[in-house]
Amino acid sequence: MKKGGNKDNSSKISQFWLKKAILEADKITERSVSRHKTNTELPEIVCKRGCYACCLNPIIPILEIEFTAIQNFICESLDPDTLRRIMANVLGMENNPKCPFLVEKECAVYEYRPLACRHFLVTSQPCDKYEDVFKTRPHDLVPINKDECRIVAKFMFRAMGFSKQKSNMKAKRSELMEYTSPLHEFNFRNLIVKILKRVRAMED
Numbered sequence: 001m002k003k004g005g006n007k008d009n010s011s012k013i014s015q016f017w018l019k020k021a022i023l024e025a026d027k028i029t030e031r032s033v034s035r036h037k038t039n040t041e042l043p044e045i046v047c048k049r050g051c052y053a054c055c056l057n058p059i060i061p062i063l064e065i066e067f068t069a070i071q072n073f074i075c076e077s078l079d080p081d082t083l084r085r086i087m088a089n090v091l092g093m094e095n096n097p098k099c100p101f102l103v104e105k106e107c108a109v110y111e112y113r114p115l116a117c118r119h120f121l122v123t124s125q126p127c128d129k130y131e132d133v134f135k136t137r138p139h140d141l142v143p144i145n146k147d148e149c150r151i152v153a154k155f156m157f158r159a160m161g162f163s164k165q166k167s168n169m170k171a172k173r174s175e176l177m178e179y180t181s182p183l184h185e186f187n188f189r190n191l192i193v194k195i196l197k198r199v200r201a202m203e204d
């Protein structure tokens with residue numbers, strides 16, 4: 001067997017399940033939005049790409065696998081200028097609570113943003129800067145269907161390497177949150193190294 005063959009294969013399998021989880025998460029968001037829209041008595045959902053107050057002081061629970069996918073996306077897809085801005089954000093994280101992936105008032109990793117960001121939907125009016133909607137107006141948060149979330153969790157557990165049976169069991173018990181940590185607690189050193197290499201390679 002080719003050296004590293006198993007590792008490559010398991011990485012492809014993990015990617016497969018991660019993409020399935022992301023697609024399913026998007027479907028859930030769309031279904032939540034359309035369910036909400038059909039009820040004309042409810043206030044309008046105001047979240048959209050480019051609305052960014054929620055990214056200024058976020059506590060984002062994120063899975064390690066999501067963090068890895070975001071790093072890969074950053075280093076494989078973004079241009080040198082955006083890479084440099086993300087690097088500056090990361091280096092300034094101690095003094096600025098904003099999400100390091102927020103660049104020029106937009107999420108630079110939108111396609112791979114964490115589930116926590118995908119499922120955070122607010123109605124009535126956009127958040128104020130540094131507003132904590134959980135405290136100020138929890139009634140304006142759109143509830144996400146828990147059974148549908150379990151499907152996403154099942155795929156995420158598969159991406160994390162759990163067997164089908166274990167993934168189903170863990171998803172049923174809603175254990176996914178137990179595997180998350182706040183984004184700001186992750187080690188960004190590898191990302192900085194990768195960004196530097198990528199910028200050099202692109203500019204050589």
Ligand code: SF4
Nearest residue numbers: 047051053054126127
């Ligand atoms: S959560 Fe608030 S700031 Fe974020 S997109 Fe929705 S309305 Fe805008």
Ligand code: SF4
Nearest residue numbers: 055099101102107117
């Ligand atoms: S990942 Fe994107 S959407 Fe989520 S907080 Fe960061 S910039 Fe905002």
